Amino acid sequence: MIHISPVDRSLSAALQEKIDQKTKPPGSLGRLEEIALQAGLIQQTLKPVITKPTIAIFAGDHGIAEKGLVNPYPQAVTAQMVYNFLRGGAAINVLCKQLQIELIIVDAGVNHDFPSHAMLNDRKIAYGTHNYLHEPAMSHDQCRKAMEAGAEIVQYIQQQGCNTIGFGEMGIGNTASASLLMSCFTGLPIAECTGAGTGSTHQQILQKTVLLQEALNRHGIPTDAETVLATFGGFEIAMLCGAILQAAALGMMVVIDGFIVTAALMAAQRMQPAVTDYCIFSHCSHEKGHRLMLEHLQVNALLQLDMRLGEGTGAAMAMPVIQCAAAFMEHMASFADAQVSNRTS
Structure with missing residues (x-):
């Protein structure tokens, strides 16, 4: 198991002094x-920098989605969207190109065989999970292999010079898994955790809620995070969990996207509570439940854009804000440098 130490806060006073000595009223950059x-x-420095920001998207299919029980789009859309990522046609491609962010796509467990592609990292555990209405989504061994694969991918990305990483996902049916994880980790009723996902109607949301409650009734609420992931998760969510843990262990800045990625983070936080010290929560998704997740974690999202696409799009939008924070520390003059009078009291 990866061990994550809390961030060393011994530099807090010196960092705050540097921030306060910039040519601005205290706190005015919010x-x-x-x-x-x-x-x-x-980064344990008075001069933080953002190097080679990267978004990693993990894709996987879910057994419950095979018959459209919790999803208005067919399961085949997962593979179709992976091809869209590889062709550069998805929203995340546009944002990453515009913002000069590296993009990596990972096949965690899509129900399709892809040809080799420079952007695609094949770490397929299986061709989708089992249907958790009938049996656990995956075995504990599969769950551990998925987490290890996520960690290995982050190690590789960090070795390429990245110190700030954001995460995204793709998987028809994965908001249902995230809702189950949220309910298990927060203790909230499944109805408060279940939203529209990829665009379910009111009637479809009601049906989805009933089915997810059936899954909870069948399996109960596991007592440990790994069992929660194995029972209700997706291969992409388990890989995200391992990736988040590894990124924090390496001292990277971890940019959390929306509902599904936050569900993976909740599993990681249950395993290693200090992981959130390294996380920036990019935005508050418009997906029902995400605001309650953030409240449970006692964190504030950086942006509020009413987005709920996934793919890491919220994380991408937060990257330039994070870069600007580092830039003002490096390049903004202090009162002494600029020969500007500071407050007298």
């Missing part, structure tokens, strides 16, 4: 100052 402080603490 959340940028908070991010700059966090970046300095994670």
